[in-house]
Amino acid sequence: MEVKILEQNDEKVVVIEGRVDTVTAPELEMKVSPIWATPAITLVFDCEKLEYLSSSGLRIILSAHKQVTAKGGKFILRNLTNEVRSVIDLTGFSRILTIQ
């Protein structure tokens, strides 16, 4: 897994590449949790190159959404692949998250 954090048009964009599984999820959480503490932020997870996401990754997505929205910000999932999108749909997350 590779994580890049970019600043784009008032958004914090976290570009996630590769696999987010039980092994790599703690590293992702460590990198994004300082960001989701910022008030009124727009946090984007760019998932174009995200190949795999297990429930440990889904937990981080839910945490990010909860933390960001509780502080008046916006959380967005962007560029999901079909496989990742189907897991998001399966868990009912697509009803509660903003997906672009």
Next chain:
Amino acid sequence: MEKKLVLKNEISEISKLAAFIEELGEELDLTPDLVFNLNLVLEEAVSNVILYAYPKGEQQEISLSANVSDNNLVFVLTDSGKEFDPTQAPDADITLSAEERQIGGLGIFLIRQIMNQIEYQRIDGKNVLTLGKQLN
């Protein structure tokens, strides 16, 4: 067809599991969607064992077999850790709002959604979890 994998109860072993499922996918010509879903299911089941079945620091093994007969793909996961029946774990409630959604409970929910057969047995001091998927 039968394929076997033995893992240590260390979280880094999850990478070997991913490689095992990729290979299985190639051998059985499974769709990328199904390979993804099977990886998800087995990672949930195996990481549960790695994280909770044995006392910390105790080196143990976890065995996984995959069998196909009559278009039915069956995985059997065996460990000698403490008794745990994942089929009794409550599902995540996916109808709740984001604020009400709990962080946990997704693993067993995903297993139930993806697999056609889930059976747990305690045999000779071992947890034996059978997970079946009908192939089209």
